[in-house]
Amino acid sequence: MERKKEKVLGYEVDIISxxxxxxxxxxxxxxxxxxxxxxxxxxxxxxxxxxxxxxEIIKNAQLVVADGSGIQLALKMKGINQExxxxxxxxxxxxxxxxxxNYSVALIGAxxxxxxxxxxxxxxxxxxxxxxYYRNGYFTLPKEEEIIEHLAEIKPDVVxxxxxxxxxxxxxxxCRKKLPESVYIGVGGSFDVWAGEVERAPEFFRIxxxxxxxRTYKQPQRLKRIYKTLPLFMFKAxxxxxxxxxxxxxxxxxxxxxxxx
Ligand code: UDP
Numbered sequence: 001m002e003r004k005k006e007k008v009l010g011y012e013v014d015i016i017s018x019x020x021x022x023x024x025x026x027x028x029x030x031x032x033x034x035x036x037x038x039x040x041x042x043x044x045x046x047x048x049x050x051x052x053x054x055x056e057i058i059k060n061a062q063l064v065v066a067d068g069s070g071i072q073l074a075l076k077m078k079g080i081n082q083e084x085x086x087x088x089x090x091x092x093x094x095x096x097x098x099x100x101x102n103y104s105v106a107l108i109g110a111x112x113x114x115x116x117x118x119x120x121x122x123x124x125x126x127x128x129x130x131x132x133y134y135r136n137g138y139f140t141l142p143k144e145e146e147i148i149e150h151l152a153e154i155k156p157d158v159v160x161x162x163x164x165x166x167x168x169x170x171x172x173x174x175c176r177k178k179l180p181e182s183v184y185i186g187v188g189g190s191f192d193v194w195a196g197e198v199e200r201a202p203e204f205f206r207i208x209x210x211x212x213x214x215r216t217y218k219q220p221q222r223l224k225r226i227y228k229t230l231p232l233f234m235f236k237a238x239x240x241x242x243x244x245x246x247x248x249x250x251x252x253x254x255x256x257x258x259x260x261x
Pocket of ligand 1: 188
């Protein structure tokens with residue numbers, strides 16, 4: 001499958017449909033090539049600008065999907081239409097495929113009661129699903145090594161890490177060194193939603209790309225994170241889009257004059 005990517009503030013984002021992203025990931029499972037999926041949003045980009053290691057992880061990821069509306073808007077300003085691909089939707093569709101195709105899944109993250117409820121709810125919904133491992137997302141560094149060793153032994157086809165960004169990205173990066181054949185997705189607060197602890201935004205907000213407004217309304221503590229990153233991100237994205245459009249027009253004009261001469 002030919003892959004198209006576009007940069008947002010220096011980070012390549014896949015220009016891909018939801019269905020093609022799933023097809024790609026199923027193929028990566030089937031062929032045991034593995035992948036790290038980053039569900040990128042303005043907060044992750046702003047963190048990566050300050051943290052070289054995170055920046056490298058994003059640049060080395062096999063699939064970077066436009067999770068945040070801010071990313072979708074940044075691409076739109078460049079004239080590129082990209083559907084939003086929320087990590088939670090991608091993960092649930094992948095679980096659906098694992099259930100149908102008999103691939104194993106490991107779930108790591110969230111508080112103990114949340115992960116237990118998540119596993120129960122998923123097992124109720126997907127009767128054939130092989131959840132080969134699960135545990136909460138609160139562990140020490142030595143325990144983390146133990147978990148990674150264990151994962152390397154049981155080799156899940158898919159690992160969903162819900163530790164919040166960027167913690168989950170660092171965890172996945174460590175896992176990939178021991179177990180590169182798995183497909184990993186950092187799914188943030190998805191387990192809280194699957195456990196029924198946090199309500200997903202109603203369809204209206206999701207369709208309008210305003211899920212973040214609803215989440216902020218429900219969890220006002222998010223406001224600080226958004227306030228700290230979004231205005232700066234949007235400002236830089238506007239500058240980048242203006243430069244990009246200028247460059248594209250100039251190239252178009254040069255191409256036309258080359259054809260004429
Ligand atoms: N979490 C965890 N371990 C930690 C810190 C956080 O498992 O050391 C979990 C937390 O319980 C929550 C999720 O990570 O379920 C973070 O959710 P949040 O909505 O903040 O993530 P986002 O989607 O914004 O990245």
